[in-house]
Amino acid sequence: MPSYKAPVEDTLFLLYDVLGFDRHANLPGFADASRDVVEAVLLESAKLCEEVLQPVNRSGDVEGCTRSADGSVTTPKGFKAAYDAFADGGWIGLSADPDYGGQGLPHTIAAIVNEYASAANMALAMYPGLTQGAIAALTLHGSDALKQAYLPKMIAGTWTGTMNLTEPHCGTDLGLIKTKAVPNGDGSYRITGTKIFISAGEHDLTENIVHLVLARIEGAPEGTKGISLFVVPKFKLDADGAPGERNAVSCGSLEHKMGIHGNATCVMNYDGATGWLVGEENRGLPAMFTMMNEARLGVGIQGLAQSEVAYQNAVAYAKDRLQGRALSGAKEPAKPADPIIVHPDVRRTLLSIKAFNEAARALILWTSLKGDVGHASEDAKDKQAGDDLMGLLTPVIKGVITDVGFDNTVKAQQMFGGHGYVAEWGMEQFVRDARIAMIYEGANGVQAMDLVGRKLGRDGGRAIMALFKEIDGFIKENGGIRDLKPFLEALKKARDDLQKAATWFMMHAMRKPENAGAGATDFMHLLGLVALGYMWARIAKTALAKQASGEGDAARMEARLTTGRFFIERSLPETATRLAAISAGADAVMALPAEAF
């Protein structure tokens, strides 16, 4: 049976030693997040994830969710108890508004807890995860009345939230939405239509479910500018704000999915359900994107989480499984064979995952922290810098970390040989669960187009120029640290490849946007590599400083330097291939007639 141990030591090292979380103690929200508090939060949530969420992960996969004839949905055994423990611990509202019962901590702290929870049990963690997204959208766009009515219950986890975008004929292209909203005359609307792929759309975990639904008000303009956002509760609220009359929304069926079996993915039928407008008429998409951006970061975190838990189990197996002898001679001559972790190809595989995970965790924390600082700061420059970086890196975190995170679950599974293919070992579940993260909240190709088509050129390329400036400043500033040189040189080479790619787009994609489209995915991965390489340079700098001062766990610092070296030697050179692909342009991509595929 697989197991999971939350990487608390690594998180704290990154947060404090590398990223200097405590430098922002003067900002609102951060004041309550003293090191003591953060450590306690991490350790407590780690314990909950390891001991309560993880043990029902595989059983939840095997059992799955079931829908009864009346449309009710039962989650797997043990899910309700685990969900209650998570909600009762106050984990859902960790970074939510204290006025509505939240704890007001920086989002960065919530991101950490989400990593642990998703690693322990991705299907289960999605229920509170979606609620957090819905809380964010309502907090920013809901009227005071809506906020009063819904937020306290959602923050407490008494009710969960969902997001309803997709319809049978439209996913990415939300301008095609057909779900209809007709005013009732009393401020409410009758919502009619079918939504598909609704995660946590129906379940037995809570007494109410709060659906956020995109629909078109009768007579609204066509396309994306005619879409509004509504809140549609499963049970309408009575005079006391408690769940009252059943609303006309129901789960028509459950999807049979490749993975995340413990999460109910529903077809939701809205049959004249009563809904209330969130924000302005026809401004539903921007409001939903608040939720979506939060969700995209959350999905990137899922990619890391599955990569981490798969890695941990592969390492345990590689230390335990005896097969063959080390090339340099038997390491455990008393045993019939050596553990397979002696074999270079096994080590290479495991290191490639480890080197990714630690930098990906740093990247998520760094981006999240910049966002928090921007949010909390009074300084307009801080705000802009935070927004810019979040905008630029959200598609990278979503697209790259889920792509590579999935590949890593496959690599970790591979370490088990035939046992990795057998369900009892739990490794193939990580692969199946991780797979969805590349698809939902905008398939990764859509992330790449968002990056290249919108984020890259926005405000004259301000965001990426700021990133270059920061990296160049780091390289310059630390050029004197001898042992950091290999990291800085590799980073310099990678950022040069990135700049060449950006320049190539500037020169070739203005006239012919297909040149950007054909290179978008490669560019997203190229930017991801540079960002991860930058994280490794910063980690290495800190580890070297700790070594020099004799602080911290010496073996851990040495391990970080070795792992970082592996990354810059073996993973980072991929930037050259990505640049070559981008520079090839769109000619061959566009030339083939559709019928010749």
Next chain:
Amino acid sequence: MPSYKAPVEDTLFLLYDVLGFDRHANLPGFADASRDVVEAVLLESAKLCEEVLQPVNRSGDVEGCTRSADGSVTTPKGFKAAYDAFADGGWIGLSADPDYGGQGLPHTIAAIVNEYASAANMALAMYPGLTQGAIAALTLHGSDALKQAYLPKMIAGTWTGTMNLTEPHCGTDLGLIKTKAVPNGDGSYRITGTKIFISAGEHDLTENIVHLVLARIEGAPEGTKGISLFVVPKFKLDADGAPGERNAVSCGSLEHKMGIHGNATCVMNYDGATGWLVGEENRGLPAMFTMMNEARLGVGIQGLAQSEVAYQNAVAYAKDRLQGRALSGAKEPAKPADPIIVHPDVRRTLLSIKAFNEAARALILWTSLKGDVGHASEDAKDKQAGDDLMGLLTPVIKGVITDVGFDNTVKAQQMFGGHGYVAEWGMEQFVRDARIAMIYEGANGVQAMDLVGRKLGRDGGRAIMALFKEIDGFIKENGGIRDLKPFLEALKKARDDLQKAATWFMMHAMRKPENAGAGATDFMHLLGLVALGYMWARIAKTALAKQASGEGDAARMEARLTTGRFFIERSLPETATRLAAISAGADAVMALPAEAF
């Protein structure tokens, strides 16, 4: 529901126009394979695969195999009828010895039919596929009596075959085998032990099952030199050679697997079962490797097959699904949106699969044909060249084509967005089925070690030098064809990277074998890229010649040139990254202590 169309046109183009299959008509076996016969074989097998095997692929996945309390195993509904059609058509013995009822055609033809069958229904095709491996081992190593007793029935498909290597504590490291064989004094042995992961170990398709089993004769030397190969039938043969008394071998349980649910993967218990020695005592491993090499090629073919069927369905979806508009303006303004095949990132994804599939098919046919020619030829040089190339490329075909083939099923699934994650569409089955091919018959890391540790240096590097010579000859010979230049230049660059990598191993891995181990997987993929690049150069040459002469389907030839261009511009440059990883050596890989992972 997914569908499948066997790529007969592409196969014939590669076989005749690119590889000149008919040049070998003077060789035994080839004489019977006139173009008319081959075309008929391909078309007939295509029809069977499309119309009989494919329709029970998804239902077989959903239903899976079931084991009853008495140890009997039931295959999914429709499998027996489909198997019977395959066996009755004579497809199992296509390249088997005519003395035992085979058709004696070149193995290349059987490889083609196996591609089609594996694409249509991988789980089902494994039953005859394993039989073919067992036929090969018995043909080469069995006594006349054993051959007379078993081959005609196996070739006819009346009985199936299995290979029994793995035990709970040993997979790759077969020296650890514990299954015991004790002589009965009458020429037979009592076999006792437990084998796991036995594909097709028990089922209801045929009246008998012929197990080939590795075991250790009492008193045999330890390790790999004390292992013998036995034939153990499920039912012992009576005086007439018909299945008689039940042998003491039974299926203890079925594995719950990620995929290939229609194939019964059994734990097999040998409780003093009666077996007969195949070949010499203690020479079981070399005999089993006959079967294994055949099986490894077969597994590479499965990788291509899943990549091809996933691609075909992704193309169909991309032409049908309307979402968004082309960057250059609406392509189908009358419809609510354009089909997604207008989007550059969708085309790039599909082309990357197509460009791989066509070259992988060429590589399998080329290697197979060299093997056939070597086998059939009287010329010692032909024989050696065929053996060398088969030895060198078998791990590449197994390792690279299953790695990339799996990635391709994931890419194809991605084209469907959320629908790709839903079982009904069938795409996630291709991913789950393709996944096993990276694992069984020697995990791909083991293939890489076989390549780098054994095949590369064998006979002073004769095999790879012959490959370089062939490629260099091709480049030189065709340097005058103007439109072929980009292909030749890209191929030259790639082969130079390969040579640098080989040289790096020569200089650094003699003293420190970990330097080879740490670079083995990258080297396998580097060699794969060069081989595929060489195939594209050959395909392009042929397509250009056809264009010039006005022969063949002009649109198909143009499509080949475009697809090939995509490959050399976008896929082949990866050789640089592979070389960089290899040249980084083993230092960082070996430095981390096991406890620091």
